[in-house]
Structures are given as C-alpha cells and as structure tokens.
Amino acid sequence: MIEFKNIVKRFGDKLVLDNVSHKMEAGKTNLIIGTSGSGKTVMQKCLVGLIEPDSGDIIYDGVSFTHMSEEERKLLRQQIGMLFQGSALFDSMNVEDNIKFPLDMFTKDKQQVKLKRVNEVLERVNLVGSNKKFPSEISGGMKKRVGIARAIVLNPKFLFCDEPNSGLDPQTSMLIDKLISDITKEFNMTTIVNTHDMNSVMEIGDNIIYLKDGKKEWSGNSKEIIFSENKNLNQFIFASEFLQDAKEMRMIESRKG
Amino acid sequence: MNFFSHIGRYLMMLKGMFGRPENSKLYWKEFIHQCAEIGIGSLGIVCIISIFMGAVSAVQAAYQIVNPLISKVIIAQIVRDTVILEFAPTLICIVLAGVVGSKIASELGNMRVSEQIDAIEIMGINSKNYLIMPKIGAAILMIPMLVIIAMFLGILGGRLTVAASGVIPTDVYDKGLMEFFKPYNVFFAMVKAYTFAFIISSVPAYFGYYVNGGSLEIGRSSTKSVVVSCVLILLADYILAALLL
Numbered sequence: 404m405i406e407f408k409n410i411v412k413r414f415g416d417k418l419v420l421d422n423v424s425h426k427m428e429a430g431k432t433n434l435i436i437g438t439s440g441s442g443k444t445v446m447q448k449c450l451v452g453l454i455e456p457d458s459g460d461i462i463y464d465g466v467s468f469t470h471m472s473e474e475e476r477k478l479l480r481q482q483i484g485m486l487f488q489g490s491a492l493f494d495s496m497n498v499e500d501n502i503k504f505p506l507d508m509f510t511k512d513k514q515q516v517k518l519k520r521v522n523e524v525l526e527r528v529n530l531v532g533s534n535k536k537f538p539s540e541i542s543g544g545m546k547k548r549v550g551i552a553r554a555i556v557l558n559p560k561f562l563f564c565d566e567p568n569s570g571l572d573p574q575t576s577m578l579i580d581k582l583i584s585d586i587t588k589e590f591n592m593t594t595i596v597n598t599h600d601m602n603s604v605m606e607i608g609d610n611i612i613y614l615k616d617g618k619k620e621w622s623g624n625s626k627e628i629i630f631s632e633n634k635n636l637n638q639f640i641f642a643s644e645f646l647q648d649a650k651e652m653r654m655i656e657s658r659k660g
Numbered sequence: 661m662n663f664f665s666h667i668g669r670y671l672m673m674l675k676g677m678f679g680r681p682e683n684s685k686l687y688w689k690e691f692i693h694q695c696a697e698i699g700i701g702s703l704g705i706v707c708i709i710s711i712f713m714g715a716v717s718a719v720q721a722a723y724q725i726v727n728p729l730i731s732k733v734i735i736a737q738i739v740r741d742t743v744i745l746e747f748a749p750t751l752i753c754i755v756l757a758g759v760v761g762s763k764i765a766s767e768l769g770n771m772r773v774s775e776q777i778d779a780i781e782i783m784g785i786n787s788k789n790y791l792i793m794p795k796i797g798a799a800i801l802m803i804p805m806l807v808i809i810a811m812f813l814g815i816l817g818g819r820l821t822v823a824a825s826g827v828i829p830t831d832v833y834d835k836g837l838m839e840f841f842k843p844y845n846v847f848f849a850m851v852k853a854y855t856f857a858f859i860i861s862s863v864p865a866y867f868g869y870y871v872n873g874g875s876l877e878i879g880r881s882s883t884k885s886v887v888v889s890c891v892l893i894l895l896a897d898y899i900l901a902a903l904l905l
Contacts, residue, residue: 478784489775504783505783508686509683509783
C-alpha cells in the first residue's frame with residue numbers, strides 16, 4: 404500500500420500540487436485522473452522520488468519514503484516497476500536486453516535463468532519471439548508491452564504507469580489496460596496509473612483519484628464515478644454527448660442490476 | 661541559471677558520479693564499450709589530421725627557413741616540437757571535443773528527453789555513476805593514447821613530406837629529430853592530454869545529462885557543450901603552459 408499525505412509541490416510561483424492526500428491500495432489498480440496540466444505526472448514523479456515534494460509525506464507499506472536515505476530509496480526502488488509515457492526503452496538494446504537489464508544489474512543468476520525469466524514475461528505480455536527486435540523496429544503498442552515486461556521482470560511490489568494508452572488505438576489501449584489489471588491481480592501489486600483515457604477509468608479503475616488544478620477533487624471507484632454529482636468530474640469524464648449517453652446507459656444497467 | 665549555478669550543478673554531478681556500482685560486471689562492460697566508442701571511433705579522424713598537420717608543419721618550416729646559415733636539420737626539430745607540444749595534444753583534443761563531446765552530449769540528452777535516465781533511476785541505479793563515470797574514465801584512458809598516436813603520425817607526416825618534396829634527405833630529418841630532444845615536452849603534452857580528456861568528457865556529459873526540453877534542446881546543448889569545451893581547452897592550455905613551461 405502507498406499512502407501520501409498533504410503533498411505540496413510548487414514550480415516557482417505555480418502551485419502544481421496543493422495538499423493532496425490519498426491511499427493507494429494493494430492488489431488494486433489505482434488511477435490518477437485529470438486534465439492535462441492537472442498535476443498527475445508531477446504527483447506520480449513525487450511518489451517515485453524523481454521530484455521532491457516541497458512538503459508532505461509519502462509512505463510505502465508503513466515506511467516513510469520522504470525521510471529515507473538515498474541508499475534506502477535505492478533498495479526500495481528495486482521493488483518498483485515503472486512504465487513511462489514514451490516507454491523509455493534503451494535504444495541501443497534489443498527487446499531481450501532491455502528486459503534483461505534489471506536482472507543483469509540486480510541478480511547473480513546464470514544467463515540461462517535470466518533468459519528463461521525474460522521469455523516468461525514476454526509470454527505474459529504476448530510478445531513471444533520478439534526478443535531480438537530493436538525498439539525502432541516495433542510499434543507503439545509493442546513498446547508499451549516491452550515497457551511493462553521490463554517493469555515486472557523483477558516481480559515488483561509497486562507498478563507505476565504514466566499514461567499507458569497515450570498514442571495507442573482503442574483496441575490496443577484495451578489490451579494494455581487488461582494486461583495492467585490482470586498483472587496487478589496476479590502478483591498482488593499496488594498499481595498506480597496516470598490516465599485520461601475514459602475506457603481505462605471505466606474498465607480498470609478500482610480506486611480513482613481525480614485531480615483538478617493540483618487539488619484532489621474527488622475519489623472513488625469506477626462504479627461510483629457514474630453516480631458522482633461532482634460537476635468538474637462530470638465535465639471531464641463525460642465530455643462528449645456520446646459519453647453522456649454511455650453514462651446514462653450504465654446508470655440504467657446499474658440500477659437494474 | 662547563472663554561471664555559478666552551472667558550476668555548482670557541475671560539481672554536484674561529479675560528486676554524484678562516485679558510488680558503489682550495483683553490478684561491477686555491467687559497469688566494466690559499459691566502460692569497455694565507451695573505450696571502443698571513444699578510442700577506436702575517433703582513431704580514423706585522428707590519423708588523418710595528425711599526418712596532415714605534420715606534413716603542413718614541415719612544408720611551412722621549410723618555407724620560412726631561407727637563411728643559408730641556418731641548418732635544414734632544424735625543420736625536423738620544429739616539426740617534432742610543435743607536434744609534441746601543441747598540435748598533438750591541443751589540436752587533436754579540440755577536434756575530439758567536436759567528435760566525442762557532441763556524441764556524449766547528444767547521447768545523454770536523448771536519454772534524458774526520452775525518460776531513459778528516469779527509467780534507470782527508478783530501477784534503483786545511480787544514473788550518474790552508470791552513465792557518466794564510464795564515459796569520463798574511458799576518455800581519460802583513451803584520449804592520451806590517441807594523443808601519443810597523433811605525435812608519432814605527425815612526425816611521420818613531416819618525414820613523408822620532406823621525403824616527397826626533397827627539401828632535406830630523410831636521414832638528415834631523422835638526425836634532426838634526435839637532436840636536442842627534451843623528454844619533459846612529452847610529459848607536458850601528457851599532462852595536457854589528461855586535463856583535456858577530462859574536459860572533453862565531463863563538460864558535454866553535464867550539458868547532456870541536464871538537458872531540458874525536446875530534440876531542439878538536444879542539438880543546442882550539444883553545440884553549447886562543444887563550444888564550452890573548446891574554450892576551456894584553450895584556457896587550460898594557456899594555464900598549463902604558464903605553469904609548467
């Protein structure tokens with residue numbers, strides 16, 4: 404479980420995160436949603452320590468991350484996997500070497516054992532046989548899946564995904580969402596996903612936090628979001644007529660259920 | 661950012677570079693890779709420039725010595741000393757600042773912009789230690805070697821020119837090379853080579869590592885790193901000459 408309390412972050416005069424607190428639950432897919440510029444990415448970067456918050460506390464399984472030494476953070480980070488918005492694969496390495504990199508760095512297993520593990524995770528993300536391809540030779544969706552494979556190769560306790568569906572077609576987006584959700588349940592990870600993809604919100608949002616202008620505006624799950632009367636949230640989620648109709652359909656179905 | 665902020669951040673980067681490697685084998689592999697990139701990757705251009713600078717020195721020395729009272733042997737000595745003292749360490753390092761420096765800056769800049777450095781940090785790896793240290797180490801090992809090669813090839817270039825143009829016989833040129841040779845000059849050249857190697861690798865690493873923005877910024881920081889490296893090389897050249905000669 405990850406808990407953050409009263410996180411404040413400013414860049415110059417601009418207040419990007421304003422006293423944000425929430426609990427991210429283990430074994431669930433936790434979503435941070437909000438419009439562009441609402442502070443989602445800064446929030447996630449604060450959580451993993453890439454950006455230091457000005458004040459507030461971040462707690463991983465009861466231990467304060469904010470007060471950890473650099474060495475303690477390095478150890479904790481070995482339990483964190485992260486999928487970046489642009490996948491962040493190493494250009495000079497092929498798919499296999501990209502995934503094997505954390506294993507090479509942190510384990511003393513034999514090459515055969517490492518390759519077996521690489522093939523296991525490749526199979527898990529449906530990329531069997533792509534071992535020798537370079538990042539420049541694969542599609543955006545495949546890059547995301549390689550990114551996920553690299554993030555989970557060390558069996559992390561915490562998985563962070565920054566806009567995993569950006570730049571992907573709806574079908575591939577659904578595959579990535581399902582993959583993230585399945586992996587979370589399978590390995591009982593605490594997964595935190597930054598997204599503004601409505602499909603992700605509805606399909607995999609076990610625990611959702613909505614940020615607006617750096618403030619926590621709403622929190623709940625994908626069922627509660629349909630019945631929310633928060634005006635800003637409704638404007639954000641159900642922006643188009645099509646989505647409004649979908650919301651009404653869901654509400655009717657839920658009431659019937 | 662002002663000048664002192666840059667200096668402070670540069671020093672912080674150098675400090676952050678030191679730390680216990682997570683896996684020595686992987687760091688060693690990266691170091692060897694960088695040695696090949698910097699050393700073997702620059703060998704061709706170093707060879708071409710060295711031969712021509714020796715050749716041009718010989719032609720120009722011969723052109724300027726018109727007094728029949730001055731022995732032609734001095735052409736060899738002029739070529740030897742200019743190549744060892746200045747051309748091989750300084751000129752070659754200025755060229756390497758362009759070749760190696762821009763490569764280091766753009767490689768790290770690209771890694772920063774595409775979040776690869778963040779990915780390394782998230783894995784619990786000291787990115788400065790893993791990415792910058794092997795580059796600086798490899799430059800400090802390989803660039804002085806390239807400078808030594810440049811010295812030999814420069815002198816050889818001069819010999820080929822005098823042989824081809826018939827200004828002086830090659831045995832006279834060889835004799836001239838042996839006369840009044842000061843081994844201290846080689847020591848001085850090596851001090852310069854190590855100093856410049858550090859500048860060529862650490863300054864571009866700084867500009868690349870802290871790139872902010874997109875592909876345009878990578879190009880800008882790469883150019884800036886080459887310009888700053890060249891100015892620092894010339895400044896260090898003057899300071900070392902004033903101190904050691």
